[in-house]
Amino acid sequence: MSATFEKLMNGADGGLALLQVLAENSFDSVLVTDASPKGKIIYANKSFKSLTGHDPSEIIGKTPRILQGPGTDAKVIARLAGALKSGGKFEGKAINYKKDGTPFIMYWRVLPIKVGRKIIAWVAIQRQGSTI
Numbered sequence: 001m002s003a004t005f006e007k008l009m010n011g012a013d014g015g016l017a018l019l020q021v022l023a024e025n026s027f028d029s030v031l032v033t034d035a036s037p038k039g040k041i042i043y044a045n046k047s048f049k050s051l052t053g054h055d056p057s058e059i060i061g062k063t064p065r066i067l068q069g070p071g072t073d074a075k076v077i078a079r080l081a082g083a084l085k086s087g088g089k090f091e092g093k094a095i096n097y098k099k100d101g102t103p104f105i106m107y108w109r110v111l112p113i114k115v116g117r118k119i120i121a122w123v124a125i126q127r128q129g130s131t132i
Ligand SMILES: Cc1cc2nc3c(=O)[nH]c(=O)nc-3n(C[C@H](O)[C@H](O)[C@H](O)COP(=O)(O)O)c2cc1C
Pocket: 031, 032, 033, 038, 039, 063, 064, 065, 067, 068, 072, 077, 080, 081, 084, 094, 096, 106, 108, 110, 122, 123, 124, 126
C-alpha cells in the first residue's frame, strides 16, 4: 500500500467511496454478513446475482446456507464453521445451488472484518469454480 493510497483510504469519505466502487463493480461476487453466529446477509453485489440468481434485495437477513443442498460437502462446511468460530480465514470449493436449483461449483474465500480485535462482519469473495 502506498502512502497516497493509505491517505485516500483513511480520508473522511475517500475510503468509503473507494470501497463502494470496488464492491459494486467487482467481477467476483461479494457477500457480506453480520458478525452474529448465524451470519445474516447484509450486502450482496450484482455479481452475486449473476452467479446465484438471487436478487440481493431478496436475501438480506437470510444466511448463505440458502446456497447449500444435498450435494454440498459437509466437511468443507465444517472447515468454514471452524474458521468462523476461531475468527480465522477460509478458502474452499463446494457444490452450491442457484436460485432455480441448478448445482454449480462455488469457489470462495471468507474473511473476518475487524475493528481492533472485534469482528464486526464477515466478507466472502465468490466465483464459479471449474473442478472440485
Ligand atoms: C460471509 C459468509 C459467506 C458464506 N458463503 C457461503 C457460500 O458461498 N456457500 C456456502 O455453502 N456456505 C457459505 N457460508 C456458510 C454458511 O452461511 C454457514 O456459516 C455454514 O454453513 C456453517 O453453519 P452451519 O454449521 O449452521 O451450516 C458463508 C458464511 C459466511 C459467514
